[in-house]
Amino acid sequence: MYDRPTRRELLATIRAFLEGEVMPALEGRRAFHARVAANALGIVERELEHAESQERLALERLGELLDRRGSFEELELELCRRIREGEIGLDSPGLVEHLRATTLAKLAVDQPRYASYRRALEEWPGASGRGVSAEDPGEASE
Amino acid sequence: MADPAALEAGLGRALEACLAGFRGLRDLRRLSGGASAETWAFEAECDEGPLPLVLRGRLGGTEAGGASLPIEVEAALVALAQQSGVPAPRVHCVLDASHGIGVGYVMQRMPGETLARRILREERFAAARPRMAAQCGAILARLHRVPCEDLAGLPSLGAAEQIAHNRRVYDELAQPHPVFELAFRFLEECRPDAVEAALVHGDFRNGNLLVEESGVTGVLDWELAHRGDPMEDLGWLCVPPWRFGEIDRAVGGFGEREDLYRAYEAAGGRSVEPERVRFWEVFGALKWGVICVGMYGIWKSGLDDSVERAAIGRRASEAEVDLLRLLAP
Numbered sequence: 001m002y003d004r005p006t007r008r009e010l011l012a013t014i015r016a017f018l019e020g021e022v023m024p025a026l027e028g029r030r031a032f033h034a035r036v037a038a039n040a041l042g043i044v045e046r047e048l049e050h051a052e053s054q055e056r057l058a059l060e061r062l063g064e065l066l067d068r069r070g071s072f073e074e075l076e077l078e079l080c081r082r083i084r085e086g087e088i089g090l091d092s093p094g095l096v097e098h099l100r101a102t103t104l105a106k107l108a109v110d111q112p113r114y115a116s117y118r119r120a121l122e123e124w125p126g127a128s129g130r131g132v133s134a135e136d137p138g139e140a141s142e
Numbered sequence: 143m144a145d146p147a148a149l150e151a152g153l154g155r156a157l158e159a160c161l162a163g164f165r166g167l168r169d170l171r172r173l174s175g176g177a178s179a180e181t182w183a184f185e186a187e188c189d190e191g192p193l194p195l196v197l198r199g200r201l202g203g204t205e206a207g208g209a210s211l212p213i214e215v216e217a218a219l220v221a222l223a224q225q226s227g228v229p230a231p232r233v234h235c236v237l238d239a240s241h242g243i244g245v246g247y248v249m250q251r252m253p254g255e256t257l258a259r260r261i262l263r264e265e266r267f268a269a270a271r272p273r274m275a276a277q278c279g280a281i282l283a284r285l286h287r288v289p290c291e292d293l294a295g296l297p298s299l300g301a302a303e304q305i306a307h308n309r310r311v312y313d314e315l316a317q318p319h320p321v322f323e324l325a326f327r328f329l330e331e332c333r334p335d336a337v338e339a340a341l342v343h344g345d346f347r348n349g350n351l352l353v354e355e356s357g358v359t360g361v362l363d364w365e366l367a368h369r370g371d372p373m374e375d376l377g378w379l380c381v382p383p384w385r386f387g388e389i390d391r392a393v394g395g396f397g398e399r400e401d402l403y404r405a406y407e408a409a410g411g412r413s414v415e416p417e418r419v420r421f422w423e424v425f426g427a428l429k430w431g432v433i434c435v436g437m438y439g440i441w442k443s444g445l446d447d448s449v450e451r452a453a454i455g456r457r458a459s460e461a462e463v464d465l466l467r468l469l470a471p
């Protein structure tokens with residue numbers, strides 16, 4: 001329904017403006033905040049790219065792990081409760097796999113240049129699941 | 143923020159009373175302002191030449207921060223640590239209400255670089271980096287022996303209190319993080335026995351150390367100091383976010399654990415139990431994660447509307463991957 005530019009095109013052009021024109025014209029704290037703002041736009045761009053498929057996969061994993069249905073928020077709360085009360089832990093089948101996959105999916109959006117994330121991608125083969133590209137470092141800061 | 147003209151006048155009056163040969167001050171400029179204190183730099187003109195100084199304090203109405211020491215306690219502690227041989231700024235003057243500009247203290251402005259990325263990457267620190275882990279060990283051994291029993295206002299914070307505090311903060315933020323829950327379980331199950339309390343710096347890490355070509359020459363940012371388990375400082379120094387990308391060098395991104403531990407023991411520190419340090423490293427990674435979520439909480443509450451404050455919430459996932467690599471390698 002909405003005309004061009006698409007939301008992704010808009011985000012990309014705003015980020016290019018911040019990086020190409022605003023940041024070089026500022027100094028100190030303002031330049032730093034402009035960089036943070038550009039990085040934040042990068043997060044939104046990557047989330048638009050990955051959120052739908054990753055949230056579906058995470059919900060599937062959670063449903064299987066907890067053996068119940070619900071929204072992502074409900075199941076995440078339930079998982080927290082079970083870990084806190086000791087009903088599920090590091091030895092429980094599927095828990096570590098779910099947490100690794102979820103954390104890698106979040107970092108692929110939040111901070112794909114974070115060194116521990118790059119290393120975890122190598123250390124946990126297969127954990128990043130489908131749909132997440134490790135080759136999209138964006139403009140994230142560490 | 144304090145009014146610069148009023149600050150300059152009040153500061154001048156205070157320095158006349160406590161700085162020998164003081165003639166005047168110039169170039170008063172704001173360095174930073176946290177929630178709990180402001181920091182200003184200036185030069186004092188003295189009979190023997192200019193003296194680079196720093197003013198830190200609750201000036202112009204800034205409130206005491208939640209976890210931070212009261213500023214007068216911080217001033218007394220920095221002075222005590224410096225007199226006990228820790229490379230910390232020399233405290234020249236403590237300001238009280240009678241000076242009319244709030245409470246604070248004036249200290250020596252020590253030379254050196256604090257920006258972690260420069261310390262880890264610039265050529266001029268190439269010779270310093272391999273020495274720094276051992277230097278940190280020796281400094282910490284001395285710091286942990288500073289006699290702080292008589293320092294009023296220094297809180298006692300052992301592992302149990304700190305886990306409970308972070309649990310409370312995390313619960314109040316009401317944002318579920320299953321990885322953080324796992325870390326809390328680990329900390330509660332693996333909490334080491336309490337030890338005889340020592341002075342703990344509380345934020346001894348790359349970023350709060352002054353570094354010159356010769357290595358570590360100063361320790362800054364004392365506001366989170368407390369009495370507790372000295373291994374907390376060793377663990378915090380090794381927490382992954384303070385490696386600034388150099389994740390294979392566990393100590394601040396510049397050095398090896400073995401060098402830190404060996405130098406710590408050789409300089410008279412207690413015998414290092416690696417498992418105890420690991421406990422504090424997990425604690426530190428979790429604490430950093432809770433801080434990230436809390437930064438978003440501060441933004442959400444409207445107390446700070448900066449984009450930086452909001453965006454740091456998205457760094458909680460960094461703490462999650464670090465915790466998973468520690469707990470389920």
